[in-house]
Amino acid sequence: MKATFLKNIAQTPLIASSVASQSEGQIKEVWRWGNDNxxxxxxxxxxxxxxxxxxxIIDKADYxxxxxxxxxxxxxxxxxxxxxxxxxxxxxxxxxVAFDKCLFGNAVVEIAxxxxxxxxxxQDVSRVRVAKDGNHxxxxxxxxxxxxxxxxxxxxxxxxxxxxxxxVRTAIFYKDYEPMFxxxxxxxxxxxxxxxxxAHKTDKWNVTRIDNSFSLSGVMVLDGSxxxxxxxxxxxxxxxxxxxxxxxxVMFMVKSSEDSDNTKFVPISSSNDGDxxxxxxxxxxxxxxxxxxxxxxxxxxxxxxxxxxxxQNEYNIALTTVIKSxxxxxxxxxxxxxxxxxxxxxxxxxxxxxxxxxxxxxxMRIWEARKIDxxxxxxxxxxxxxxxxQI
Numbered sequence: 001m002k003a004t005f006l007k008n009i010a011q012t013p014l015i016a017s018s019v020a021s022q023s024e025g026q027i028k029e030v031w032r033w034g035n036d037n038x039x040x041x042x043x044x045x046x047x048x049x050x051x052x053x054x055x056x057i058i059d060k061a062d063y064x065x066x067x068x069x070x071x072x073x074x075x076x077x078x079x080x081x082x083x084x085x086x087x088x089x090x091x092x093x094x095x096x097v098a099f100d101k102c103l104f105g106n107a108v109v110e111i112a113x114x115x116x117x118x119x120x121x122x123q124d125v126s127r128v129r130v131a132k133d134g135n136h137x138x139x140x141x142x143x144x145x146x147x148x149x150x151x152x153x154x155x156x157x158x159x160x161x162x163x164x165x166x167x168v169r170t171a172i173f174y175k176d177y178e179p180m181f182x183x184x185x186x187x188x189x190x191x192x193x194x195x196x197x198x199a200h201k202t203d204k205w206n207v208t209r210i211d212n213s214f215s216l217s218g219v220m221v222l223d224g225s226x227x228x229x230x231x232x233x234x235x236x237x238x239x240x241x242x243x244x245x246x247x248x249x250v251m252f253m254v255k256s257s258e259d260s261d262n263t264k265f266v267p268i269s270s271s272n273d274g275d276x277x278x279x280x281x282x283x284x285x286x287x288x289x290x291x292x293x294x295x296x297x298x299x300x301x302x303x304x305x306x307x308x309x310x311x312q313n314e315y316n317i318a319l320t321t322v323i324k325s326x327x328x329x330x331x332x333x334x335x336x337x338x339x340x341x342x343x344x345x346x347x348x349x350x351x352x353x354x355x356x357x358x359x360x361x362x363x364m365r366i367w368e369a370r371k372i373d374x375x376x377x378x379x380x381x382x383x384x385x386x387x388x389x390q391i
Contacts, residue, residue: 001134006143012382026148030129037143039128040104047103049200052284054188056291056298057102062317062352064326065095072348077210078340079348083120084139096122097174097330105176105185108137109334110154112167113341120334123171129208130173135159137171146301155332158340172333192290195283202280220389294318297356315355326350362389 033039035167047054068091070082093109100107100122129138131153140151154171155161163169173326175185189196288295294314296307336345367384370377378384 010268026129026151027133027136027153028134028148029139030126031132033129033184037129039184039325043104044126045294046193048195050196050287050299052199052270052300053192053196053287053291056189056288056293057099059297059299060102060291060326061095061099063323064098064330066093066327066351066353067091068324068352069345070350070352070362073344074241076344076349079118079120083121086121088122092326093122094330098326100125101174101176101185101326101330103187105178105187105190107330109172109174110374111157111172111334111337112169113160114167116342118338118342128173136175141199154282157337160341161221170337170363172337174330174333187288188292190309192287195286195290198279198283199287201341202277294381311356319353323353324351362387364388 049056050360068089070195071077071080082088083093085088087293097107097109106125106127106128108125110121110123112119123139127139127141127143129143130136130142131138134156135151138151138153140146153168157170157172160168160170176188178190179188256354284300288298294317296311296314297318331349331351335349336346338346364387365384366386367377367379367381369388370384
């Protein structure tokens, strides 16, 4: 049934030289990504603010990419190892796609076919906008200074178009579903933007305290005679530049005294360290929850120490609820494109998933390990009867 469906698609006018001029031409109208069309830039900058937020994105992408792929289709083996002229493997491309999906809620893969050859590239989705015709994407290196003649247009899969270089090209556009957002996806952590901002501000507050050597904030009252407010302000600015250190740590005030010198420092004590620490801990928890991720897989330590059993359990839950579903969302369109254009049967193309650490004893045989992982196994196979320690 699936093969018949793909053959029917191939017979439809999705691949047509008549639309080549549109694909390689110029599209001016695109849907804005955010109010100012700069949403990817904002999300990229936010990801550099919070260590926990960034660690989750990187780790999720690595777990989703797995250790690579296994496939019984001989024609696909060389493609899995080398997908393009940059000698990127399929695993490295999937890892970048997963990273973009986790960070932006969107991702793009470009595929080019020529005869029985295929090449695939990951495209930085921050450079991509969706054309208003709904069938194409537009790539540009700087959307703040968009120039039509510097852009490139690709059709969105399953639409494929012939190009002047003799290749048939398509772009797989991934987007996470979100109600009210039709043209672009929304990242899962969107509800934690405030928590990410809090985590960034608490870190910044600690940096400021270190820069000021944990000295108290306060008011420095300077005793001096000034005739005008301008002179008093100038005197305070000079003292601030010479003695304050980090701006905002000490406020200078000039007061005229005829009898005696009343220069003094009035400290402003604060006992809100616990509040800042609680805010930081709460923001960390909210970030992990919004990502639909797990604490031990986020690199966070516990007072009770490292628990291998807990890491293993959380990884198994993540594998079932998050990792495998994301893997299927990424690889299925790629498999369909290969079957459509090249006739490859990629039903056997599967991810190789391994836990964060090797939990299997080295004296276990290969078929026993495959049985535990839920894979096909053959106790009579001589290769599968080797011990894991021999691998």
